Amino acid sequence: xxxxxxxxxxxxxxxxxxxxxxxxxxxxxxxxxxxxxxxxxxxxxxxxxxxxxxxxxxxxxxxxxxxxxxxxxxxxxxxxxxxxxxxxxxxxxxxxxxxxxxxxxxxxxxxxxxxxxxxxxxxxxxxxxxxxxxxxxxxxxxxxxxxxxxxxxxxxxxxxxxxxxxxxxxxxxxxxxxxxxxxxxxxxxxxxxxxxxxxxxxxxxxxxxxxxxxxxxxxxxxxxxxxxxxxxxxxxxxxxxxxxxxxxxxxxxxxxxxxxxxxxxxxxxxxxxxxxxxxxxxxxxxxxxxxxxxxxxxxxxxxxxxxxxxxxxxxxxxxxxxxxxxxxxxxxxxxxxxxxxxxxxxxxxxxxxxxxxxxxxxxxxxxxxxxxxxxxxxxxxxxxxxxxxxxxxxxxxxxxxxxxxxxxxxxxxxxxxxxxxxxxxxxxxxxxxxxxxxxxxxxxxxxxxxxxxxxxxxxxxxxxxxxxxxxxxxxxxxxxxx
Numbered sequence: 001x002x003x004x005x006x007x008x009x010x011x012x013x014x015x016x017x018x019x020x021x022x023x024x025x026x027x028x029x030x031x032x033x034x035x036x037x038x039x040x041x042x043x044x045x046x047x048x049x050x051x052x053x054x055x056x057x058x059x060x061x062x063x064x065x066x067x068x069x070x071x072x073x074x075x076x077x078x079x080x081x082x083x084x085x086x087x088x089x090x091x092x093x094x095x096x097x098x099x100x101x102x103x104x105x106x107x108x109x110x111x112x113x114x115x116x117x118x119x120x121x122x123x124x125x126x127x128x129x130x131x132x133x134x135x136x137x138x139x140x141x142x143x144x145x146x147x148x149x150x151x152x153x154x155x156x157x158x159x160x161x162x163x164x165x166x167x168x169x170x171x172x173x174x175x176x177x178x179x180x181x182x183x184x185x186x187x188x189x190x191x192x193x194x195x196x197x198x199x200x201x202x203x204x205x206x207x208x209x210x211x212x213x214x215x216x217x218x219x220x221x222x223x224x225x226x227x228x229x230x231x232x233x234x235x236x237x238x239x240x241x242x243x244x245x246x247x248x249x250x251x252x253x254x255x256x257x258x259x260x261x262x263x264x265x266x267x268x269x270x271x272x273x274x275x276x277x278x279x280x281x282x283x284x285x286x287x288x289x290x291x292x293x294x295x296x297x298x299x300x301x302x303x304x305x306x307x308x309x310x311x312x313x314x315x316x317x318x319x320x321x322x323x324x325x326x327x328x329x330x331x332x333x334x335x336x337x338x339x340x341x342x343x344x345x346x347x348x349x350x351x352x353x354x355x356x357x358x359x360x361x362x363x364x365x366x367x368x369x370x371x372x373x374x375x376x377x378x379x380x381x382x383x384x385x386x387x388x389x390x391x392x393x394x395x396x397x398x399x400x401x402x403x404x405x406x407x408x409x410x411x412x413x414x415x416x417x418x419x420x421x422x423x424x425x426x427x428x429x430x431x432x433x434x435x436x437x438x439x440x441x442x443x444x445x446x447x448x449x450x451x452x453x454x455x456x457x458x459x460x461x462x463x464x465x466x467x468x469x470x471x472x473x474x475x476x477x478x479x480x481x482x
Contacts, residue, residue: 356394391417
């Protein structure tokens with residue numbers, strides 16, 4: 001995995017962890033405040049209600065008109081009322097309030113909940129005891145000790161003088177009446193927090209992807225160049241800075257490749273031209289001496305052969321330099337590959353006739369169109385044909401087949417020569433690696449298949465050499481149509 005990708009993932013994990021921790025702390029703080037604030041609001045309302053009812057009972061007691069049954073009927077009537085009160089998203093449909101009244105000693109004299117508390121001494125209960133001492137009285141008690149949701153709020157108010165009350169009025173409200181509001185508020189906090197946190201996280205991930213993915217692609221591009229490949233400049237999107245970096249890398253690569261290529265070209269040309277020039281010079285010096293006519297003819301033939309070899313070498317090097325110096329095709333145009341192959345076959349016929357080799361071409365009836373550089377492709381096809389002719393025995397046959405296959409054009413050129421030895425199969429596309437002709441013993445330039453490979457790779461295709469079914473070698477050139 002590239003170091004850039006590792007750094008990106010580690011950074012994303014750290015940022016995600018920080019955001020997650022922040023979200024967790026925020027949610028925990030918000031949720032921790034929901035219940036206390038809701039209960040505080042509920043208690044504040046119960047305080048008002050308790051004091052209001054205490055004042056009403058106090059007035060009635062002062063006039064001697066307090067009737068517990070009348071108050072009990074009022075509570076019963078209120079609890080029987082059916083209504084729909086929409087409090088934000090919470091729907092309330094009934095009264096959940098109860099009350100009880102004690103005398104000055106803390107004994108219950110009235111209970112709105114079917115009177116079950118009447119006669120019981122509540123002087124030790126926190127709400128009653130504190131009010132009787134002139135303090136604020138409130139408590140929360142569970143109806144079922146094993147069920148936290150069974151808690152009930154009790155808020156007490158004095159009847160009469162707060163410093164020495166004549167009794168205590170306590171209102172109560174079950175916690176379960178308030179919990180739907182609490183749960184709804186908690187749900188809203190979860191949704192809101194996760195939406196904000198998710199949005200931030202998506203934004204951070206998008207920024208990292210937008211910045212680091214192009215850098216990762218540029219890293220892969222640089223590594224491919226380092227290994228001698230010529231990949232196209234990757235598409236990086238609309239980011240101005242990263243595209244500026246990409247074009248700078250491309251310019252640097254082209255500049256370095258240009259210098260390196262010129263140096264390699266000169267060194268290669270110097271090295272490869274030494275052999276034919278030395279042979280020509282040696283034969284020419286020997287011609288200055290007296291020798292039989294047959295020997296003279298032999299040396300003249302050597303001079304002509306080495307001259308042709310030097311000419312072929314220069315021609316191949318020039319063709320290869322025109323192709324190998326490119327990192328991509330500068331322009332593509334529509335090409336009828338069938339016509340291009342047919343023209344290359346016709347141009348190779350004189351060479352085949354001299355070698356005593358027959359060319360048999362099977363081309364499709366309809367045009368085989370693709371986009372590419374006609375000059376580069378023609379050079380590739382011509383070199384494959386020349387190789388097949390060169391290594392075919394006299395009287396042999398070179399088969400040329402062109403067909404379409406799943407969005408590709410496939411050209412197969414088969415000869416009936418001795419085939420490629422196993423030791424040479426992996427090296428035939430190397431520059432200046434060549435095999436000796438089975439008859440003459442002469443070697444080729446070693447540049448033809450190198451040129452073919454470069455031409456095919458520029459077009460996004462492949463070239464392979466394999467054993468032909470009937471013996472010999474078959475070259476398979478595959479090119480994408482689009």
